[in-house]
Amino acid sequence: MPSSDFDPLSLRPADEVAGWRAHHLWRRDAFSVTWAVEREGERRLLRMALRSPGSREGPEMERFLEREVGALRRVRHVSIPHLHEDGRWPDPVHGFRYLLMDYVEGSELMDMRRRGFTALQVAQMMMHLARAVDAMRREGVNHGALGPKNILMRDADSPPMLVDFSLAHWPGNPFPPEHDSLAGFGGIDTFLRGNPDIGFQAPVIRGKRYLS
Incomplete structure (x- = not known):
């Protein structure tokens, strides 16, 4: 799927994103949307920027996620979600920036x-x-x-x-x-x-x- 045809806000339960199946909306803010996702019995949180890197607002939105990536790579603790993966989707170069983290319920x-x-x-x-x-x-x-x-x-x-x-x-x-x-x-x-x-x-x- 080309990045131009994908909108993170259009995700619905059972949609596939980054190889995971969307389960339910977990949180949304001004620059990203976070879904609880599932695959083979495992559940994760997938946080994705609302704009692609080629858009006017994209680079600024991605900076929020880059700060999170940097912090989670540096700190490991039972009270801090583990970062499992980060990348772009649906295109590995021009796609939307995303983070895949431990699922947290509370x-x-x-x-x-x-x-x-x-x-x-x-x-x-x-x-x-x-x-x-x-x-x-x-x-x-x-x-x-x-x-x-x-x-x-x-x-x-x-x-x-x-x-x-x-x-x-x-x-x-x-x-x-x-x-x-x-x-x-x-x-x-x-x-x-x-x-x-x-x-x-x-x-x-x-x-x-x-x-x-």
């Missing part, structure tokens, strides 16, 4: 917050997040947009997942974001301590009532 932190947390649950979540951020720090990676939408809470026995590294930065990044964004958590505020390039590091919890 609720955004803000949705979980409305249900309430116990103090123990908050402590465990912060421990997992601190370990993930320490893994990023060791590789010089700053997530760039660590907030409620990009922290997914799974079942009680699974650590939270950090997603969307499209604003990530690290030394030598060829497409650095224009500015670093600091995100608050509603009742859970974050502060930078020490090296400002680390990003989210030390949580401070204020005025939060917990479930008993």
Whole structure:
């Protein structure tokens, strides 16, 4: 299929993309669309730029995905999706940029917050997040947009997942974001301590009532 005949927003369940079968829409933003895809019993997340590289907006949209590729190649952690593949589709040269990552199922932190947390649950979540951020720090990676939408809470026995590294930065990044964004958590505020390039590091919890 020529790239000119393909539109990422036209994908529907059961369509094939990059050798995988689209299952359901996982997330969409201003520059990409992410689908849960399946093949031979395995499920992945496939994130694709909305424009081809030859279009006027294509190169700018691809920079978000290139930042994510660079970050995920550098950091391996149980709370960070693994990057399995990146490429272009349907044409390997002029096709739409895509990333194939671990499938993640969970609720955004803000949705979980409305249900309430116990103090123990908050402590465990912060421990997992601190370990993930320490893994990023060791590789010089700053997530760039660590907030409620990009922290997914799974079942009680699974650590939270950090997603969307499209604003990530690290030394030598060829497409650095224009500015670093600091995100608050509603009742859970974050502060930078020490090296400002680390990003989210030390949580401070204020005025939060917990479930008993």
